[in-house]
Amino acid sequence: MNLPANFDALPGLDLDDKGAPVFSEPWQARVFAMTLQAHQAGAFTWAEWTRALGAELAKPGTGTQDETGYYGHWLAAFEALLSDKGVAAKNVLQETQEAWDRAAKATPHGEPIELFGKTPGPKTTE
Template identity: 55%
Template sequence: MTLPDPVLSTPKLPLDQDGGPVFTAPWEAKVFAMTLQAYESGVFTWPEWAETLGAELAKDRDGSGEMLSYYDHWLNAFETLLTRKEVADASQLQGLRDAWDKAAKSTPHGQPIVLGN
């Protein structure tokens, strides 16, 4: 996969030996793709993205003791920009998060999570 130059400058982006992004779960690839689509659609600039993600990543060193995965930070940064740019509001995003959490908890192990379960 060939990534655009701005994407390659993303803070701490995990890359494989061929320069492609590394994901440990399908949702990580999905939020990565949604972020690129929002950027390409002009929702935000890549410097805005890099600054927002960098600020989110810095929270792991704020002394709170809560360590999140890279893509948890990525998702938080994406939601921050969606809210800041008035694409979605915080209550909409929380509602979606709650619906996915409920669906995940009600889905048998090994089965695909379906929103609405």
């Protein structure tokens, strides 16, 4: 995956000693990767992304240390930008989030989560 030249200038982005982003949960890495993929696919410019993330982080009561966390704000900015650009409707994003929540609560620990009757993610062959 190619990183934009100025990705490390994002506000609040935690980087390791090699300049790579640091994630504490797998979902954080996934939303980071989805953002980069959407940018590379032309869904939005990097300048649009940095403005969207900056606006989310600038909202009153938000910041990298609040209970939502940095990548919670990243996700909110990503969803808002996709909606604003007409890539995904807000109601579809909300319905998908609610479906994930229901599926996760109904799935026994250790089993794959099935969304809409299908296991999400890439198919694997054994």
